[in-house]
Amino acid sequence: xxxxxxxxxxxxxxxxxxxxxxxxxxxxxxxxxxxxxxxxxxxxxxxxxxxxxxxxxxxxxxxxxxxxxxxxxxxxxxxxxxxxxxxxxxxxxxxxxxxxxxxxxxxxxxxxxxxxxxxxxxxxxxxxxxxxxxxxxxxxxxxxxxxxxxxxxxxxxxxxxxxxxxxxxxxxxxxxxxxxxxxxxxxxxxxxxxxxxxxxxxxxxxxxxxxxxxxxxxxxxxxxxxxxxxxxxxxxxxxxxxxxxxxxxxxxxxxxxxxxxxxxxxxxxxxxxxxxxxxxxxxxxxxxxxxxxxxxxxxxxxxxxxxxxxxxxxxxxxxxxxxxxxxxxxxxxxxxxxxxxxxxxxxxxxxxxxxxxxxxxxxxxxxxxxxxxxxxxxxxxxxxxxxxxxxxxxxxxxxxxxxxxxxxxxxxxxxxxxxxxxxxxxxxxxxxxxxxxxxx
Amino acid sequence: xxxxxxxxxxxxxxxxxxxxxxxxxxxxxxxxxxxxxxxxxxxxxxxxxxxxxxxxxxxxxxxxxxxxxxxxxxxxxxxxxxxxxxxxxxxxxxxxxxxxxxxxxxxxxxxxxxxxxxxxxxxxxxxxxxxxxxxxxxxxxxxxxxxxxxxxxxxxxxxxxxxxxxxxxxxxxxxxxxxxxxxxxxxxxxxxxxxxxxxxxxxxxxxxxxxxxxxxxxxxxxxxxxxxxxxxxxxxxxxxxxxxxxxxxxxxxxxxxxxxxxxxxxxxxxxxxxxxxxxxxxxxxxxxxxxxxxxxxxxxxxxxxxxxxxxxxxxxxxxxxxxxxxxxxxxxxxxxxx
Ligand code: SF4
Ligand code: SF4
Numbered sequence: 001x002x003x004x005x006x007x008x009x010x011x012x013x014x015x016x017x018x019x020x021x022x023x024x025x026x027x028x029x030x031x032x033x034x035x036x037x038x039x040x041x042x043x044x045x046x047x048x049x050x051x052x053x054x055x056x057x058x059x060x061x062x063x064x065x066x067x068x069x070x071x072x073x074x075x076x077x078x079x080x081x082x083x084x085x086x087x088x089x090x091x092x093x094x095x096x097x098x099x100x101x102x103x104x105x106x107x108x109x110x111x112x113x114x115x116x117x118x119x120x121x122x123x124x125x126x127x128x129x130x131x132x133x134x135x136x137x138x139x140x141x142x143x144x145x146x147x148x149x150x151x152x153x154x155x156x157x158x159x160x161x162x163x164x165x166x167x168x169x170x171x172x173x174x175x176x177x178x179x180x181x182x183x184x185x186x187x188x189x190x191x192x193x194x195x196x197x198x199x200x201x202x203x204x205x206x207x208x209x210x211x212x213x214x215x216x217x218x219x220x221x222x223x224x225x226x227x228x229x230x231x232x233x234x235x236x237x238x239x240x241x242x243x244x245x246x247x248x249x250x251x252x253x254x255x256x257x258x259x260x261x262x263x264x265x266x267x268x269x270x271x272x273x274x275x276x277x278x279x280x281x282x283x284x285x286x287x288x289x290x291x292x293x294x295x296x297x298x299x300x301x302x303x304x305x306x307x308x309x310x311x312x313x314x315x316x317x318x319x320x321x322x323x324x325x326x327x328x329x330x331x332x333x334x335x336x337x338x339x340x341x342x343x344x345x346x347x348x349x350x351x352x353x354x355x356x357x358x359x360x361x362x363x364x365x366x367x368x369x370x371x372x373x374x375x376x377x378x379x380x381x382x383x384x385x386x387x388x389x390x391x392x393x394x395x396x397x398x399x400x401x402x403x404x405x406x407x408x409x410x411x412x413x414x415x416x417x418x419x420x421x422x423x424x425x426x427x428x429x430x431x432x433x434x435x436x437x438x439x440x
Numbered sequence: 441x442x443x444x445x446x447x448x449x450x451x452x453x454x455x456x457x458x459x460x461x462x463x464x465x466x467x468x469x470x471x472x473x474x475x476x477x478x479x480x481x482x483x484x485x486x487x488x489x490x491x492x493x494x495x496x497x498x499x500x501x502x503x504x505x506x507x508x509x510x511x512x513x514x515x516x517x518x519x520x521x522x523x524x525x526x527x528x529x530x531x532x533x534x535x536x537x538x539x540x541x542x543x544x545x546x547x548x549x550x551x552x553x554x555x556x557x558x559x560x561x562x563x564x565x566x567x568x569x570x571x572x573x574x575x576x577x578x579x580x581x582x583x584x585x586x587x588x589x590x591x592x593x594x595x596x597x598x599x600x601x602x603x604x605x606x607x608x609x610x611x612x613x614x615x616x617x618x619x620x621x622x623x624x625x626x627x628x629x630x631x632x633x634x635x636x637x638x639x640x641x642x643x644x645x646x647x648x649x650x651x652x653x654x655x656x657x658x659x660x661x662x663x664x665x666x667x668x669x670x671x672x673x674x675x676x677x678x679x680x681x682x683x684x685x686x687x688x689x690x691x692x693x694x695x696x697x698x699x700x701x702x703x704x705x706x707x708x709x710x711x712x713x714x715x716x717x718x719x720x721x722x723x724x725x726x727x728x729x730x731x732x733x734x735x736x737x738x739x740x741x742x743x744x745x746x747x748x749x750x751x752x753x754x755x756x757x758x759x760x761x762x763x764x765x766x767x768x769x770x771x772x773x774x775x776x777x778x
Contacts, residue, residue: 010770015454169454245770255771336453343448357453365455370513371558373460376718385769389718407769415452422458429450 675731
């Protein structure tokens with residue numbers, strides 16, 4: 001790990017990564033389960049309108065839900081079979097969301113996709129294909145990709161950044177995608193550059209992924225893409241390097257002021273896994289109905305990087321991987337720093353599910369929190385320059401409303417402060433409460 | 441539905457292995473070598489006073505928390521630190537009951553009546569000491585013992601073989617540098633004895649060497665940063681050099697730093713999380729202020745020693761210092777107030 005690699009200017013932590021549990025495991029296709037529950041709300045925005053009726057026959061990749069107006073992305077069936085029911089399924093954030101349950105037809109032929117020449121398409125046609133494929137950002141909240149790639153008129157962009165930092169401990173889905181699909185990623189990047197009409201792309205990868213850096217650098221050097229410049233930028237290993245604002249500052253030196261967005265400073269940031277799905281959507285015309293999920297933690301019998309059909313229940317994954325250990329203490333969807341802990345394995349995989357962690361009791365720390373001892377560690381590590389300790393004390397004193405002055409809305413809930421706090425104070429939860437109260 | 445066997449909680453799901461207990465007990469461990477040395481220098485009496493002080497701080501903490509119906513947290517080690525530090529800054533020749541009123545003042549009044557850990561404004565141990573100095577001035581400023589030079593350390597409970605003496609700072613203040621040299625030896629032996637701890641003084645402040653080692657270990661573990669100790673020591677040295685002699689720039693900075701409680705205060709008292717500021721710039725100013733006030737009190741005040749009051753005077757400024765040196769926000773909205 002080289003210290004000379006660039007990183008953001010302030011704060012940051014280096015938690016135990018545990019990437020070694022899955023970093024060398026190739027992506028393995030999980031056989032499609034008997035049933036899938038496809039959530040109609042997989043993204044930032046409003047739920048989809050269902051296009052199919054109960055008992056209808058659907059085929060793999062068929063559109064089964066669309067968003068009529070506003071923010072959203074359509075959803076597709078991930079298996080061929082019949083619609084068993086239209087109801088609701090557990091959702092990691094919303095508790096429950098409408099969903100379509102499809103029973104797979106074991107006789108159905110797997111779908112084959114043939115590549116097409118994407119260079120002939122206009123930017124509008126490219127965007128249309130991305131929209132039809134129901135792409136959303138695979139990294140975080142799941143913002144619809146076709147909307148992200150259509151910045152408001154007059155926006156001046158000059159750089160594309162592929163976010164390949166994958167700074168969350170445990171996760172390896174982007175890492176493995178880079179190692180196994182470098183050409184698809186580069187093509188995805190060129191498609192984005194074409195849509196945006198710009199020429200420069202940086203792929204920011206943390207230094208703990210040497211193989212991915214090597215593979216992508218070599219692929220970038222070999223590619224004969226005319227007039228566009230794609231470079232790989234190794235980054236220092238420091239959480240939260242994968243936060244958009246921190247990544248932009250590291251690579252370009254520009255700072256996105258609150259409440260601005262990356263395009264205010266001329267940059268578009270796309271997750272590296274999303275770039276691969278952009279390739280699939282455009283070149284193969286394949287909708288987003290499966291994704292790579294890192295299944296890890298010390299309480300799952302066999303950790304793995306799985307290619308999973310969207311809608312696969314976590315319980316089916318657990319069975320496929322041989323079950324969980326007795327010391328299972330917590331299940332987390334996403335990374336351990338920002339993911340959500342869940343009470344049930346009935347939950348289906350979503351487009352945004354980057355990992356599912358089965359954490360054992362010695363991996364988590366559930367000691368009760370105590371009063372702030374004013375050690376200042378949380379202030380030291382906050383990459384946004386905030387004072388989480390003050391917010392916590394205000395919230396506990398019932399003065400959450402008065403915390404806007406501390407910049408609570410700039411907090412993106414990375415959890416670095418709560419990670420270091422020796423008093424184990426739930427600083428992210430305090431900030432969330434503060435935001436909710438201060439907004440009113 | 442069967443209730444889930446695993447717990448649901450808010451992110452982050454990983455936490456560092458640090459804890460308040462770990463930090464506090466490490467500080468205690470870093471104080472122990474000085475205590476052991478003190479037993480060799482002043483006799484078993486030093487240990488007995490430290491034990492009484494620590495036990496009464498823990499007892500007062502437990503009793504107070506029971507009384508105020510707060511959770512009893514004596515196991516976190518913070519009352520033990522207060523007890524040790526209180527013992528460390530009282531003379532070894534005081535009556536054995538002396539730490540008890542100090543402990544009540546430190547823990548009950550300075551710590552818990554002001555809100556408990558995290559909310560007290562003043563360093564509890566120093567409040568305990570200040571209270572004892574105000575209430576029992578004679579014992580607190582004259583019960584010094586000369587270092588025991590022979591093997592009789594464990595044979596006595598102190599006071600029998602030990603001789604009442606004056607501290608170097610007292611001699612310096614009232615009789616000048618020449619008297620110090622006459623009494624404690626030529627500058628080279630003087631510095632060395634002070635550095636290793638062979639000189640009269642409070643129980644825990646004698647050995648600059650052991651206290652510095654303890655402080656460096658705390659820095660290595662990143663429990664404290666260098667800013668407050670370095671700023672304090674440099675500031676004491678600088679102002680003593682400038683104003684401490686007969687003429688300007690003739691003071692002895694080395695003696696000033698090695699004598700009295702400067703090293704103990706700089707590493708273990710001024711760095712108290714609760715009563716010192718966060719932020720490196722604020723810490724530097726805080727340390728410099730402690731140093732300047734120490735020298736001012738030593739030279740102009742009624743006591744030969746000033747670290748205790750200097751820190752207590754700087755403690756309430758911590759919030760203001762923190763406010764003046766707020767961390768720079770990454771990219772706040774235009775026109776944000778901080
Ligand atoms: S969660 Fe918010 S306050 Fe805490 S370190 Fe991250 S940005 Fe700062
Ligand atoms: S890290 Fe925890 S104990 Fe330390 S100042 Fe922040 S909130 Fe307080």
